Amino acid sequence: MAESTEPMDTQENRRDFLKYFLGGGLIAWLAAILYPMMAYLKPPKQAEVEVTSVKAGKVGAVEKDSGTIVRFGNKPVILLRNAAGEFRAFSATCTHLDCTVQYRKDMGLIWCACHNGRYDLNGRNVAGPPPRPLDEYRVVIQGEDILISKKA
Amino acid sequence: MKTLWSKTYHWINERVELDGLVEFMGKKYVPVNSHSIWYYFGGVSLFLFIIQVVTGILLLLYYKGGEALAFESIQFIMSKVQFGWLIRSIHSWTANLFILTALIHMFSVYFGKAYRKPREITWVTGMLMFFLAMGFGFSGYLLPWNELAFFATKVGTDIAGAVPVVGKPMMVFLRGGEEVTGATLSRFIGFHVAVLPGLFTVLLGIHLLLVQRQGMSEPLSYEEESPKERKTMPFFPNFLLRDMLLWLIVLNLLAILAVFFPWELGKKADLFASAPAGIKPEWYFLFMFQTLKYIPGKVFVFDGEVLGIMTFGLGGLLWLLVPFWDRKSSRGERNRFINYIGLFIVLYIIILTIVGWIL
Numbered sequence A: 001m002a003e004s005t006e007p008m009d010t011q012e013n014r015r016d017f018l019k020y021f022l023g024g025g026l027i028a029w030l031a032a033i034l035y036p037m038m039a040y041l042k043p044p045k046q047a048e049v050e051v052t053s054v055k056a057g058k059v060g061a062v063e064k065d066s067g068t069i070v071r072f073g074n075k076p077v078i079l080l081r082n083a084a085g086e087f088r089a090f091s092a093t094c095t096h097l098d099c100t101v102q103y104r105k106d107m108g109l110i111w112c113a114c115h116n117g118r119y120d121l122n123g124r125n126v127a128g129p130p131p132r133p134l135d136e137y138r139v140v141i142q143g144e145d146i147l148i149s150k151k152a
Numbered sequence B: 001m002k003t004l005w006s007k008t009y010h011w012i013n014e015r016v017e018l019d020g021l022v023e024f025m026g027k028k029y030v031p032v033n034s035h036s037i038w039y040y041f042g043g044v045s046l047f048l049f050i051i052q053v054v055t056g057i058l059l060l061l062y063y064k065g066g067e068a069l070a071f072e073s074i075q076f077i078m079s080k081v082q083f084g085w086l087i088r089s090i091h092s093w094t095a096n097l098f099i100l101t102a103l104i105h106m107f108s109v110y111f112g113k114a115y116r117k118p119r120e121i122t123w124v125t126g127m128l129m130f131f132l133a134m135g136f137g138f139s140g141y142l143l144p145w146n147e148l149a150f151f152a153t154k155v156g157t158d159i160a161g162a163v164p165v166v167g168k169p170m171m172v173f174l175r176g177g178e179e180v181t182g183a184t185l186s187r188f189i190g191f192h193v194a195v196l197p198g199l200f201t202v203l204l205g206i207h208l209l210l211v212q213r214q215g216m217s218e219p220l221s222y223e224e225e226s227p228k229e230r231k232t233m234p235f236f237p238n239f240l241l242r243d244m245l246l247w248l249i250v251l252n253l254l255a256i257l258a259v260f261f262p263w264e265l266g267k268k269a270d271l272f273a274s275a276p277a278g279i280k281p282e283w284y285f286l287f288m289f290q291t292l293k294y295i296p297g298k299v300f301v302f303d304g305e306v307l308g309i310m311t312f313g314l315g316g317l318l319w320l321l322v323p324f325w326d327r328k329s330s331r332g333e334r335n336r337f338i339n340y341i342g343l344f345i346v347l348y349i350i351i352l353t354i355v356g357w358i359l
Ligand code: FES
Pocket: A094, A095, A096, A097, A098, A099, A112, A113, A114, A115, A116, A117, A128, A129, A130
């Protein structure tokens, strides 16, 4: 046999080479299968129109001392009108675990039903688990229209 | 009739050697002792799982996925399809009973130290099935796309997102995006009807095979008794018939629950509505959920929520691996420490579940 006449370490080298070659090939092969699968699982970024302001209806249609949820792009925003008739708007997504908050007339507060989180009418977290205040949005009245926009 | 039966048997036997299996079954004995009652809970869980497969397939024939269709299709099942209300109600009730019987089964195995050598793999497969069952519950809860489920899913996936490093990508993976939307629903359907059942079936196969191969475990105290004093009962037909009788009772119980306490559907989820009062996860998540409420926002430099999640994660891992660190029981010695831990956990779960339920 040809092999037996070769020195030992050449044989050894050849075996090592084969081991790495096949091992590397196997890893590459696995990666070629797994990579597309992992990439597939990652949801694609939806081409979202970046919303900067929305019309939230007419001033006359919103009662005093009330709060309503309005859509801001794909996010809920809570529009408050106090007894004096002034408007304010905050992100309606609770800073605790993502529930949607509501205005509680009886408490005069913004309340989250999920774990009894409370915010005052300036959006500050005052009781319960929420760790941060609600982000504020800007409200502009243009004639009869209520416009809500992101604070810069 | 008789000849047809024996001919069929003979035909199969000639090809796959049924005789060995029949002999094995005939020689199988189940130990009889004061703890025998607990042996039945595994069987009942198996029965409930079979009910879930059957009713799940039936529901799937009418269920439609998607934000605009899911809720309506369940409404359709419950109001228009003949016995649709019954099938759905049974599916929901069985899901809850399954978790309950699996929990009892798990704790009885734990306190009996039945996980000790040589049954470590049986314990691990069982525990993995239990985790999958919780996944079944969590994913299935969202499928009717109602208000309660929508917010419970928001909260649940947000908690998963709080895990350091892997949390955020995991949350996006679960939700199919940044927010809980119709994309989340599609994913959950996939998990609930394909991924989880597939994994579960494989684990169940291994689990049952091992139980058959190794037989039932006996409490440590019984192993000391001489073989003559130990009582047994043949698996076939004695134990099996008792099993079946119990299954019949469970089926009746289910029918009563499903008929007299039909499962509510609630209001359709609205992505732009405030969370209603009374948002709660399913009862088997309550104790964890309630714990998270009690942990302050910041503990030293750690985020309270993260700390809670990591503690539960670590606890679950230790629980899963108990056969490997409880060396004493594997050597056949008594280990009281294990009982104290188990007792503490049982009490903890019961108390926090009740507190979470009332508050
Ligand atoms: S999600 Fe609002 S208080 Fe927890």
